[in-house]
Amino acid sequence: MIESPFGSVIVRRTASLLVSLVQLFALYVLFFGQYGPGGGFVAGVMIAASLVFGLLVFGENSATAQRATRLLAGDGVGLLLFVAVGGLCLIGGGEFLNYSQAPIPGLDSAARRYLGILLTQVGVALDVAVAAVSIVYSLSRSVAAGKTDA
Amino acid sequence: MTYSFELPLLALLILTAAGAIIVKELISAVLILGAYSFFLALVWAWLGAADVAFVEAVVGAGLATVFFLLTLSQTSPEDTRIRRPPPPLIAVIALPLLGLLLLYAANDLPAFGDPTSPASVHVSPHYIENSLADTRTPNVVTSVLMDYRVLDTLIETVVVFTSGIACWLLLRRDPE
Numbered sequence: 001m002i003e004s005p006f007g008s009v010i011v012r013r014t015a016s017l018l019v020s021l022v023q024l025f026a027l028y029v030l031f032f033g034q035y036g037p038g039g040g041f042v043a044g045v046m047i048a049a050s051l052v053f054g055l056l057v058f059g060e061n062s063a064t065a066q067r068a069t070r071l072l073a074g075d076g077v078g079l080l081l082f083v084a085v086g087g088l089c090l091i092g093g094g095e096f097l098n099y100s101q102a103p104i105p106g107l108d109s110a111a112r113r114y115l116g117i118l119l120t121q122v123g124v125a126l127d128v129a130v131a132a133v134s135i136v137y138s139l140s141r142s143v144a145a146g147k148t149d150a
Numbered sequence: 151m152t153y154s155f156e157l158p159l160l161a162l163l164i165l166t167a168a169g170a171i172i173v174k175e176l177i178s179a180v181l182i183l184g185a186y187s188f189f190l191a192l193v194w195a196w197l198g199a200a201d202v203a204f205v206e207a208v209v210g211a212g213l214a215t216v217f218f219l220l221t222l223s224q225t226s227p228e229d230t231r232i233r234r235p236p237p238p239l240i241a242v243i244a245l246p247l248l249g250l251l252l253l254y255a256a257n258d259l260p261a262f263g264d265p266t267s268p269a270s271v272h273v274s275p276h277y278i279e280n281s282l283a284d285t286r287t288p289n290v291v292t293s294v295l296m297d298y299r300v301l302d303t304l305i306e307t308v309v310v311f312t313s314g315i316a317c318w319l320l321l322r323r324d325p326e
Contacts, residue, residue, distance in 0.1 A: 097304065117287060
């Protein structure tokens with residue numbers, strides 16, 4: 001289903017604008033999640049949604065689809081970043097994921113917590129984005145395989 | 151308190167929920183379910199839960215619809231029509247009674263936004279008062295999710311990771 005690009009000019013033109021806009025908004029939601037609504041989970045899902053939107057409209061050989069495929073190589077990196085921040089706090093002498101003990105010189109406790117929240121949010125966003133894209137890929141690839149069987 | 155916005159929204163919610171159940175074509179049901187998620191996101195936004203509204207709009211109306219449609223595209227066309235036998239008599243009698251019981255129980259819930267409800271007097275005041283000083287994070291939802299309750303979030307992230315891996319292992323078949 002995905003390998004044939006969608007025909008209409010209106011849809012393709014709208015999508016080419018919307019994909020990058022949604023990605024920009026996802027980055028805003030990610031890095032402003034500490035001041036406004038949003039955060040890692042929503043940002044990851046929005047990045048995945050923009051990539052899947054481009055994948056559905058432009059087909060599997062487009063640049064968006066290749067970006068999505070490259071994103072799949074980062075499976076587990078987000079979770080690793082999350083756990084690494086927790087391990088850093090262990091090295092600094094605190095409990096697991098107690099950001100105020102992270103061994104970063106020149107910052108007070110609140111700033112360390114701020115940085116810890118930001119880093120773990122990036123980790124969550126990466127993890128969620130990769131998971132959503134990989135689910136879409138596993139569904140669509142089995143569609144392609146089913147077609148060659150029939 | 152005026153109901154000029156709530157009542158049409160509630161009517162639309164019930165209408166789309168019933169439509170998704172009643173309609174015969176599965177694809178129509180999936181699209182109506184997407185509309186239902188969008189109205190639900192409006193309800194969350196109206197109640198002030200902007201974070202939840204975000205997730206509902208993106209996941210419920212966006213990604214879940216795509217998942218459903220991709221799954222449906224694997225089935226043959228005659229599978230996507232639903233034949234519904236009439237419901238059994240016990241369900242017709244018992245389910246309205248259960249609904250009445252739930253409505254009766256809902257009378258005991260604390261009022262919306264009640265500052266003396268158990269959920270608002272336990273640990274929430276501590277989070278709300280100390281979030282800015284502790285973490286420099288004005289959005290208390292983020293500081294609770296990512297700092298005070300971060301172990302829960304870590305396990306949730308593990309669950310999301312596992313689900314992605316599991317779908318990949320179970321569903322993916324290489325073209326060759």
